[in-house]
Amino acid sequence: MSATVAARSILTQLHELMASRMHAQGKLNQVVDIIGEALHSEVCSIYLLREGMLELYATRGLNQSAVHVTRMGVGEGLTGTIARNVETLNLAHAAAHPEFQYREETGEEKFHSFAGVPIVRRERAIGVVTVQHLDPRRYDDVEIEALQTVAMVLAEMIQNAGLVDEEGMDGLSLNHSGQEILTGLALVKGLARGHAVFHQPRITIEQTVAEDIEAERQRVYLAFDKMREQIELMSGQAEFGVEGEHEQVIETYKMFAYDEGWSRRINEAIDSGLTAEAAIERVQQRTRMRMREIDDPLLADRMHDLEDLANRLLRIVSGQLGTAASGALREDAILIAKNLGPAELLEYDRRRLKGVILEEGSLTAHVVIVARAMGIPVLGRVRNVRALVREGDELLLDVTVSSMVIRPSADALESFSMRLARSQERQAEYAKLRDVKPVTLDGERIQVMMNAGLRDDIPMLGLIGADGVGLFRTEFQFLVSAALPARERQARLYRDVLDGADGKPIIFRTLDIGGDKSLPYLRNETSREDENPAMGWRALRLALEREALLKVQARALIEAAAGRTLNVMFPMVSEPWEFEAARTIFEKQVAFLKGQKRILPEAIRYGVMLEVPSLAEMLDQLLPKLSFMSIGTNDLTQFLLAADRSNPKLAERYDWLSPAILRFLQRVVNIAKDYPVDLGVCGEMGGRRLEALALIGLGIRRLSITPAAVGQIKELVCKIDTREIGEAMKGWLANPPADMRQTLQQWATERNIEVD
Template sequence: MIAASGAREILRRLHDVMASKAGAQAKLNQVVAVVAEQLTSEVASIYLLRDGVLELYATKGLAQDAVHVTKLALGQGLVGTIAASREPLNLAEAREHPDFAYRPETGEDIFHSFAGVPIVRREASVGVLCVQHREPRDYDDVEIEALQTVAMVLSELIAGAGLVDDAQVARARAQATGSVRLGGLKLVDGLARGVAVLHQPRVVVEHTVAEDVEVERARVYNAFIRMREQIDKMMGQAEFSAAGDHDEILETYKMFAYDEGWSRRINEAIDSGLTAEAAIQRVQQRTSARMRSIDDPYLRERLTDLDDLSNRLLRIVSGQLGTAAQLGLRTETILLARNLGPAELLEYDKRYLKGVVLEEGSLTAHVTIVARAMGIPVLGRVRDLRTTIADGDELLLDGGAGALFVRPSAQMLRSFEATSALKAKRQAEYAALRELPAETLDGTRMTLLMNAGLRDDAAALEQTNADGIGLFRTEFQFLVAATLPRRERQTALYRSILETAGDRPVTFRTVDIGGDKSVPYMREETEAEENPAMGWRAIRLALGRDGLMKVQARALLDAAAGRTLNIMFPMISEPWEFDAAKALVEEQRKWLERSGRPQPAKIRYGAMLEVPALAECLDVLFPKIDFLSIGTNDLTQFLFAADRANPMLADRYDWLSPAILRFLRRVVRAGDAAGIPITVCGEMGGRPLEALALAAIGVERLSVTPAAIGPLKAMFRSAKLAPLRAAMTEWLDAPGVDVRERLGGAVHAQGIICG
């Protein structure tokens, strides 16, 4: 048996081996000699995964002629079983194990007991370290832990020697764990293929053996202090002060962060001679092994929280605090995260970011809206994300089917390619409708505008032949900037959008930041709110910071010189807010006039109806405005008192609920009576069945994502609207009608294209 202090001696000797100038094979030969001596073992052997099989690379005690000759497949024999399961084996009588496979060339028939541990790199087995004895015996826990510690050092050694690379690691993981299909909530439709990248990357431990144990202990101590400060700060934030589902998560985080048992185990690992990073990972691996053996989903979730905290502690102690965006993407990527803010998503390079998978997420969260604008498919509410997928795994994302395929099989790849071909065929069918109007079979002409927010989005006008841009979200420029964008930069963006649009109208929404669209240069004003969604954001923030609003107004006026400027103000609650915003723009227009500067040929002012209170003041508002846009995302969350960022409520409230449809019908009828054009520009309008419902209550102008233009045009051109409007009136006036079911039946009866 090895004494506890012996672990440090093993690491000291391994450090000398790694520091020597010997070749990789010589170093492995020395490692097995050290292990055999320190564990008083008659056999110590190292198997490495090469070309998909486990090859005996070094041994002390078995026949030397077997080195590079004996090979086992993953799952074959005791060694293959360890590699496939990533679990240790501890056997007093090896031959009694059902997976035992005898290899006569090794001369192992005289040995009875066997213990082995996986050599793991990037969460994949790349080899096995094992020991054997003639006499039957159970190995002590401290001996198994010593083997696991040596295996960590071996992982560093074989990677540094080039005996295994990241491609081999990825193949090893795929071979060991196989293909998996994960389901989730479709947030943004689309297909994507790429490798898995964690938004908060796991730290790859490259140095395992400590030079100075006390220095490593101090590093961990300071990292614990910083991590606990972060958790305490998180719990003290105003948005977490009220009771809610987050309470249990944060309390668990705090419990683990202050758990003396966890910190003691890490310190014990440092005592054995490991670096701070290796000690944290060593304890994390033990925890992960426990997690895989637990059936209780509640306990598994708690251990996942500890895994998350371990990664946080690793990032702090290693100084690797950046996100994957800051580190930079280098290949086609599908991003994995618990959740994302819109500004975080916009930091990623669009050339490489092909899809996003979230553990949380909702249809109307701002990050979903931004991803839809970027044309990036998103899948939300995917369980077991971090425990099933590792960095570098190949992924196939089918947003439409709400499915993620991990390490796909050949059959999965063929199915994905067939789906891609079908999608391309549909896109070709939609493209064939490009020059045709969105007109129903009974003659109602629908106006299909598109939403935009990035300079590149305007190019979709030509591709889709949309009737214009019904919503240009100016805040995207503010979200991606480290400081407040200068007026000249804003002017250049707005002018380029107008020039690209040509004769088509463009409606600019003034900056809508705050809430979950916080920006670093104004964070102090928005972080201390108890309910940011209903707080200091949008027009409220813009009027409060009128310098920001004045700069944007000047930029819009300059950009639209000689053209018509359509400008609308977000989150208007009462008419006086519209008056104040318009007065601010008019003040800048008059300054241009006095200065003899060019100005727009015409300015049309509009408001966004997102706050239900405004619907009670339409008689006051309508004489002041030229148009009204309904933002169904915020409107829905305010009507139902349901936070759109809360995953528990993501699919609880239906856009085809009589509550929302009756509300919208009342607004549309009031607009018709006043001669005010009304556009729906929320996510509701981009979903075919919901868009049909909107048309059935009188909406004839929709502003949607570019990808939705083709499907909506195909749908409207196959529908007769008059009977649907009559039916919708009956459904909404009668109590207890399931509008979604009735409308779906009408679609089937008419043969409407509603894919």
């Protein structure tokens, strides 16, 4: 007997039974007989989750007196284990299993073989259906598959009959109940407390038994066609453009999408009498069973890809193609996703979105760049998070220690709440400094500016009291666009930014794309096979090669700044001639617009980012031509130390307070003193209190940092005497201590300057 024939035989009888007017208990009593006879099994029992306990609700073969009497907790005995883990058990010798518990009132001591499958509703077990046999044998695959098919129909019947308490359903997660801690990779640090929201919501199957098998088959055929069409276009979608791995992902997806075995199994499930949705879910359950048995990590990853593709097919066939951003987002949402594109993240209400957790993700992914700008904490590479978390679970996200807590205990919640409250109190104190000018104890005015990249960032200028935008990343508009943004669209963004700044200076950095920030619509130019993307064909190097790209941006910036001062900064300059070439492109656009009688900017101030160490050797040639210069400490540090900042093994080597880094910065400051150039620092270094203290001691008087750090750096500035810290830094750099970080920390502590 094939699985299809067995399942169809059972479903035909169940369909008639479900249509009858018999009460629920009577239906379940008949169900166990139908299953037992079809599988030639002496015992068939149904357990339902009631008030948090699994209760024997109907049986064929066990003592009838045990019905509604035998109860067990989730995780207790074989049946409880099935419910807890939401997995199938198939045992030739039940008593040999470590979780076996004998219940005297059932009279089951004479039965040796045992098989059970969970009855699943909305990703959680609401019951278990079991079969037992006198002889010690494992049930055949066709019998288990038939049993799983029945369980799907039972889930619908049980829910419609109201036999399972909603409280019972909510009390059991997909795999576990109670607190669980997961770890991952810190992508954007921060704290968040909220409830789980799936980026691509789970599909709830409302109807399992098909009315018209051919109609269901046609629905699946059309869904497969649409899915395959999506995959052919997938290489251009942001959500798959991660670290060059997208090609491998797409090839794996194609392999599964065109796999005849997968589509055949879905068709067989439809033949047995299931709807299209139920058939896909039925095959997915089989996949999940096999995934649990796979030890090979590579093969397990491929099975995860199949799971992801099955979810995509399920959404297509059910017509539910939207994401959680399409509907009303809850007030304290923590988004769960396999991966996420930057444009997808921007669709969410940033006031309600508290954090993001990804199964994949990397430090250089586009979505991480945007999330950091939005101030949203992100934890990545959390394995199986979508399987271990259910929609609505309470979550505690602490990316400072690279961990998350699912369904926290009272103690964990109290501890986290205290930390979160302290953090919020500090932020409230910093907010009070909005209108306070950052002036040191000895009267030095330090410019504290913020980094930005989105139109929506600009209102933060007034809210936090920043002196301006020291780095506006113009590439964000390109990263979140499906096609190259037209000049008019670019100009509109730049004009809106300048208008919103209300006279405060904005420094626009020209495009920094390429390397690890590839654009699908410029694939040949931004996706070169660089072994080290950070030092590859990117930023100004790429822009000078693609001169038209820089010309369009130059004209957009000049038009947007009509009648105002335009501050333009070129990234990744390694030699003076690159700056000259870029400035020439801008000046030619100025001349063109002047000939067109267009209103020009009142002034154009040109600057560069010092990120490439070689530029420091040519400052005497370059500084006379500049209005300002910003030191990009993120890239500069990794270049100087030969330490990739995205490599966890080099985390301790990537140290901004290394004497070598500080001496380099001191040399740049000393050279710049001889020229009328505004010198500052852009990057995370300036947003950390201890590092900011060191920078001010070196003579840096302009910092451009993340908006979240502006308040705390302003507070720090007001406690510093620049002469005192300046003298201390000179001494330490002349004769470096064994631990510069600890030495600086001790110096600050002795003066009651908080630098943690």
